[in-house]
Amino acid sequence: MPSQKPRILHDYKDLFLSLIPLVLIAVVFAGLASQCSFAATGPTEGRIPHFDVAAALGSDARTLDFPIRNPELPADWTPNSGSRETITAAGGGPVSTVGYVTGAGTYMRLTQSSATEQQLSRFVLGSRYATGTVDVGGEKWAVYSQPTEETAWVTDLGGVRVLITGAGNDAAFRTLAGAVTAAQPLQP
Template identity: 55%
Template sequence: MSYQKPRSQNDYKDLIWSLAPLVLICLVIAGIASQCSFSTGGPKQGQIPNFDAKAALTDDARLMPFPIRLPALPNDGDDKWTPNSGSHFTITGTGGGDVSTVGYITPQGTYMQLSQSNATADAMAKKYAPTPKATGTQQHGDHMWSVYAEQGSESAWIADFGDVRVLIKGAGNGDAFDTLATAVVRAQPLPRG
């Protein structure tokens, strides 16, 4: 005759002893699948994906109906900006147009987005900015950048270069925005066709 306690007499110790084998099995499966790791020093910066911004923007310059610029950003040492992503798509609706985007990781490890488009500044602000109205301006070279900022959101800067609007957005600090804006202003449009 086996002894089994009535349910009313079970307590937290019984629950722990029942769950312990399940937790152990889950950890073993996750370890075998290499889906978890333990780091005593906390999270660490992962590998930044390799992305060829020059090739992507050169292709976009041939395909897009507006001029594309390749900003000359620092690419070595402690000031290195690393391109990590890119895309192109269309903003639909009033004032929409084609968009070429490249993402960069700053030397501080933050993400900055550079988008170039033949869409209107209003359409770009509606798509990317944290607020629909500009909250300030920044002058870089001959270009005035409209600043869209809202507490708790990533800021966005938009400048009109005539036949192209340029947007900078990201989690970077003021120096990151200044560096990217200055590099875009200094860059000449890439050859088309």
């Protein structure tokens, strides 16, 4: 009499029982690699990555051909990211972007470029169009707003177009817009 049942008699219970050791092995390896954790009370807020915004924007001011501003933001705003790209279309140019996590935990992004407003907005926002304007500190900002997309504000500060976007509320947008317009361009 054979010691194993015929293959045709195998069912989902047999499949499930054969997968248990594989799942346990995967969990052990993930745990050893510190790639997973367990929290009985649910997810916890992670650490915000450190990003030296002063060094990044200082470098951009030295290497890019337009004025770069480093806004003075509230102490509970934490810079967490940055990048530099180039818009290659006509009317484009280099783009400097830094991101912040606000005190309320929302993400806001500041983009500065020598590109035209149209090229910058197409590069960052896609095919959206301005839906209105708002005045902050005497500066007029074009508002790009759609129900299913993040809001964005764009202004021209003479030689540089500034675009801010993010998940923040109106107060977060006004805080960032006011800080950018109040900031003096960094010296190269």
